[in-house]
Amino acid sequence: MDGPSIIVGIVIGLIAYRMLWTFLGLGYVGLYIREAEKHALTMLATVTEAVSYILQIKYNTMKDLELPEKTIEMTMKVDDDNFRRWKETTIRHLISAYPAKFENLVKYTNWDEAMKVLDKIYEKRKS
Numbered sequence: 001m002d003g004p005s006i007i008v009g010i011v012i013g014l015i016a017y018r019m020l021w022t023f024l025g026l027g028y029v030g031l032y033i034r035e036a037e038k039h040a041l042t043m044l045a046t047v048t049e050a051v052s053y054i055l056q057i058k059y060n061t062m063k064d065l066e067l068p069e070k071t072i073e074m075t076m077k078v079d080d081d082n083f084r085r086w087k088e089t090t091i092r093h094l095i096s097a098y099p100a101k102f103e104n105l106v107k108y109t110n111w112d113e114a115m116k117v118l119d120k121i122y123e124k125r126k127s
Contacts (some may be wrong), residue, residue: 033102037094041118044090055079087111 058079062072091114095106108114 029099030102030105033098033105037105038118038121040094041114041121044087044094045115045118048087051083055083084111 059072059076062075088111091108091111094114095103095109098106108117
């Protein structure tokens with residue numbers, strides 16, 4: 001073998017190594033993002049349960065204090081609207097946090113779809 005062939009072989013080897021390393025690195029980053037997404041969805045679901053429970057206590061307290069039914073209904077309507085907007089906003093923020101290269105990993109666009117994804121995650125963990 002002559003010198004130029006060896007140099008070309010080394011350069012091709014380095015390029016192949018760099019491409020393979022980049023490909024594997026992207027795979028690991030993708031797995032990391034998936035795992036972070038699972039934990040984020042789990043935390044959001046936990047917060048949702050806690051807020052729902054707190055709101056129920058609030059409404060029961062309002063009834064116990066014998067506040068007018070109209071006031072309770074109006075409060076419930078406002079709380080429901082705010083809670084719905086909060087859920088949709090959190091999902092939009094979660095989706096917008098994805099790096100551009102991994103946006104295709106997102107399998108939901110709203111709260112209900114995100115919770116279906118979380119249900120599938122729970123089902124996989126059970127089996």
